Amino acid sequence: MKPVYILLFISFFFSTELFSQSGLGVMVDRAQQAFTDLANRSKRTPKPANIQGTHYFNERFEVATLDYFGTELNDKGFMRYNAFRDEVEMASTTSQNESDLVLMKSNDIVPYIGGEKYLYIPHRLEDGRAYIGYLVLLHQGNNHTVYIKRQKVFMEEVVARTGLENPFPPRFVDNIQIYVSTKGDTPVPLKQSKKGVSSFFKENSDKVRKFIKANKLKVSETDAIIKVFEFADSF
Template identity: 25%
Template sequence: MKTIKILALAVFAVQFASGQSSLTVDDLDLYQNQNVRIGTKSFSDDVEGSPYYTEEFVLASMSMDGAESSGNAYVRYDIYSDVMEIASLKDGSDKSFAMQDSRITIDFGDKTFRYMTFSRNGNEVSGYLEILTETNGQTLAVRHSKEVKTTELTGASGYQRQKPPRFADTIEFFLIDADGKAVKFENHKKKILKGLTDDKAKQVKQYIKENKIKFDDSYRGLIAVAKYYSELS
């Protein structure tokens, strides 16, 4: 079994002065002196696929409270454990874990992530979300997750065998308001209406029809609908 890795947690000691200050990897390390422990979940060596968003560490810009303080670090997102690994070396040999704080934004250039807490159907959810757009005080975000799945195969003789376990990917879309209340969206012309109230579903359906909105992997259609939905009273 791969062992669970738990770090001795370093001090988060950024001192904010007037104007912009610089964040270092040590500054962005996690929560020391708050009795918080974090680590990566274990999994067996025969699991196929990867627990990561990207296999390699990628140079990313990390900022706190907008442009108040910023700096660069090599970052790798472990989706399976929902932790951001950060390092000052490209090979990640000195890696630790980034602070799980909604004030910190991690920008990979073409993707932006933030640790957020939101509520849906009375349940509170926390984790890293990919930010697609922010409009009218609301955030459209993607929640990535991975789980280990096994599949049993039954042959003609009735004999059952298991395929090697593998990482299975799931993505969910949420529109989150300023109070942390979330509405689940779908990147699909019809499915997007299911999580909406009847009145708003009718308006969104009409908007999609009139504007010939298309839903694809660019998320342009989904973003357009989210912006329209955020304007509805």
């Protein structure tokens, strides 16, 4: 399968200028066919008008690169992350609004979208269930690797039963969770409270608690979590 993967990515990351050059018609056609053969096409249905929100934290297709079996490909393409479907969508230009082409899910295919590294790996959900999906790498230290998982969750319509209750339309809501892997173990959710973060470090919890207090860190913020784990690399 590996040669087919290579043809797929060659076809996807060819520039339009290269496509227009004479003498490359056969080569481009074959690459495009390989792309079609391997790319997953995901059936899309229009979103009902009454649903608020979107599948995306960023609806624009951004410049993206790929690591393929540990090798960084030099060319660039355009991708965005669908946080409801947990998929990476691909496009030929940044001006596209829709795409049914989805990057094949594999831990050997690592997209970098807008500078963020998306890893398709096993992790534990908040309810303890095992799940394989995309996590974005935030920090890789001596003992801990920190990720962020950004999800869009669909909420059904809530009808007000009385005049004292507020109705809510069907909508997509944000669900953002920090995950931590310790010494290569399966990533698990981190409780983003001062107590939850400090107690994560067990015998070093007092050091972390004092560090958070001394630096006036808000552990609800991603940058603060990164600073805590950078500090934890010192012990």
